[in-house]
Amino acid sequence: MTNLVVKHLSKTIKYIFAKNQGQPEALQRNFAAFIPHQFGDHSKCEARFCGHKRKPGVKYLHRSLPYKARLKNPALCEKLVSLFEPIVGNTTVYSDLGSSQACEAAHRSASLRAPKHLHYGESESLDYRLKATAACINEGKSYLSEVNDS
Structure with a gap:
């Protein structure tokens, strides 16, 4: 496999x-069709x-593959099918993968409440x-005010 083929496959997976x-059903169908489509x-x-x-009716070209032609190596096809079998079987796990924005927002919120430069590490305050x-x-944002009221 050349770098162009690897880039094409990773772009298609993304x-x-x-x-x-x-x-999850659509993801499973598309992953099942992914490797045969390349060949x-x-x-x-x-x-x-x-x-x-x-x-x-129009001749189909794989725009990102070398020479805009389909892949032809049957041994590569078998290896890719066996490689992607577990992924096709676990699409329900992968269907909810999304942006990391929520994680980044949570990290930012935690770093605002417990900044590293103030060294809360050895106290119960950090916890x-x-x-x-x-x-x-x-x-929700009202949690702290509810706790203070009670």
Whole structure:
């Protein structure tokens, strides 16, 4: 496999994840069609993603692959199918993968309540601050004021 083929496959995988986020059945169908599509078998493809299905009369070109031609090595096809079998079987796990924005926001919120330069590490204050941050994220912004009122 050349670098161009690897880049094409990774770009296609990213596209499959992006277009099927939160849809485990669609993700499974598209991953099942992913490898055969690269080798010219469009029987499992959906018209939504496959130019060959959308325009059956027109010669289909793989724009990102070398020479714009399908892959032809049967041994590579078998290896890729066996490599992606576990992924196709676990698509329910992968369908909810999304942006890391929520994690980044939680990290920022925790770092605001317990800044590293103030060294809360050896006190119980750090534990309280991180738990309060988690409660605010999970329960909402009004959590701390509710606790203070009670």
